[in-house]
Amino acid sequence: MISDLPTSDGTRVPSAAPSDTAGRRSDQDGQERMASVMPTPATRVAIIGAGRGGTALLDLLHQLRTIEVVGITDRDPAAPGLQRARELHVPTYERLADLISNHRVNLVMDLTGDPDMDRILREQTSGETDILSGPASRLLWDLVRHESALQAELLHSEKLAGIGSFAAGIAHDMNNPLQLILGLAENLLDECDIETVHDQARDIVEAVKRTTAICRDLTSYSRRASSQQNSLIAINGKLDEALKIARYAVALQDIDIRKSYQPDIAVKGNPDELLHVFVNLITNAVQAMDHGGTLTLETTAVQGATRVRVSDTGCGISADLIDRIFEPFFTTKPPGKGTGLGLYNIKNVIHHMHGTIEVESHIGRGSTFTITFPREAPTEDRSRPS
Numbered sequence: 001m002i003s004d005l006p007t008s009d010g011t012r013v014p015s016a017a018p019s020d021t022a023g024r025r026s027d028q029d030g031q032e033r034m035a036s037v038m039p040t041p042a043t044r045v046a047i048i049g050a051g052r053g054g055t056a057l058l059d060l061l062h063q064l065r066t067i068e069v070v071g072i073t074d075r076d077p078a079a080p081g082l083q084r085a086r087e088l089h090v091p092t093y094e095r096l097a098d099l100i101s102n103h104r105v106n107l108v109m110d111l112t113g114d115p116d117m118d119r120i121l122r123e124q125t126s127g128e129t130d131i132l133s134g135p136a137s138r139l140l141w142d143l144v145r146h147e148s149a150l151q152a153e154l155l156h157s158e159k160l161a162g163i164g165s166f167a168a169g170i171a172h173d174m175n176n177p178l179q180l181i182l183g184l185a186e187n188l189l190d191e192c193d194i195e196t197v198h199d200q201a202r203d204i205v206e207a208v209k210r211t212t213a214i215c216r217d218l219t220s221y222s223r224r225a226s227s228q229q230n231s232l233i234a235i236n237g238k239l240d241e242a243l244k245i246a247r248y249a250v251a252l253q254d255i256d257i258r259k260s261y262q263p264d265i266a267v268k269g270n271p272d273e274l275l276h277v278f279v280n281l282i283t284n285a286v287q288a289m290d291h292g293g294t295l296t297l298e299t300t301a302v303q304g305a306t307r308v309r310v311s312d313t314g315c316g317i318s319a320d321l322i323d324r325i326f327e328p329f330f331t332t333k334p335p336g337k338g339t340g341l342g343l344y345n346i347k348n349v350i351h352h353m354h355g356t357i358e359v360e361s362h363i364g365r366g367s368t369f370t371i372t373f374p375r376e377a378p379t380e381d382r383s384r385p386s
Contacts, residue, residue: 042068049111050074050081177207242278254292269353288314317361
């Protein structure tokens with residue numbers, strides 16, 4: 001702490017103005033250096049109102065290291081923001097007074113729209129607590145919605161940027177059926193036997209279907225994510241779909257793929273965004289295994305939650321980088337090989353689906369990314385991936 005730094009003992013130094021000035025400058029420089037490395041105290045925030053605005057604000061603030069959300073409250077015990085807070089381990093309160101008292105709250109954010117709430121808050125908080133409500137609160141809600149729109153644009157841009165890495169795989173997969181079609185068509189020019197013509201025509205039809213499937217997969221992946229946020233997604237099918245897409249970006253020939261799927265695993269969310277999450281994680285895992293290895297895809301249901309693990313036996317991530325891999329524009333890949341937005345977008349998508357993501361890695365042994373979602377009950381169409 002700054003108070004522990006050496007200070008003047010109060011002794012006057014006669015006729016030593018230059019030395020005294022230098023001493024004060026030295027002390028000041030030392031204090032400034034110490035202040036620059038000391039962590040900034042977190043701003044303690046209380047959220048009043050757990051509707052759409054409170055939920056979106058909670059998601060946003062929870063990602064900021066300089067913000068500590070001390071709690072959230074709402075008159076409706078079924079408000080979505082309260083459930084989201086429990087998933088993020090943020091305290092929830094039934095009574096407003098319990099939230100804003102004894103927590104040294106720096107800022108109260110009122111998103112209720114209640115015209116009387118501002119007066120109530122000012123009566124129950126100290127003069128040192130700032131209150132954001134009314135028009136200021138509505139402005140904040142508009143900014144949060146704008147931030148969400150920017151996140152969606154960022155996700156789509158990063159997805160399109162990654163399409164370029166698919167070029168080699170697409171060319172290979174398209175070339176094989178096209179060569180087959182060409183060879184069969186040339187044979188038909190001189191073929192007179194009607195049965196042989198029919199057989200070769202059927203082979204041509206199948207080859208065309210394969211090329212059509214490739215185009216369909218890529219079109220589905222590259223499209224902008226739909227606005228539908230709460231459809232039920234069959235996780236196992238979505239992982240298999242992602243594996244099929246990822247093979248265009250990375251070679252899977254030397255990779256041993258192991259699947260450990262629990263049946264009837266489903267979550268609620270945006271299927272297009274979740275596909276992108278899985279494609280990114282699988283692609284990263286395979287790229288970490290330059291000389292072959294094992295890719296493990298695992299789904300389980302545990303304690304009311306759905307858990308998805310993507311593991312590799314690759315190079316691993318050093319301990320000093322683990323805390324940075326989810327930062328925007330941070331990448332360990334060479335220039336031109338990555339945007340630095342992949343894991344950042346993954347984390348945002350998972351948070352919007354009320355999930356969490358964790359990583360465990362060891363140099364030379366590989367990495368495991370674990371995603372945990374709230375558990376959804378199976379439905380009749382659970383066997384049909386979204």
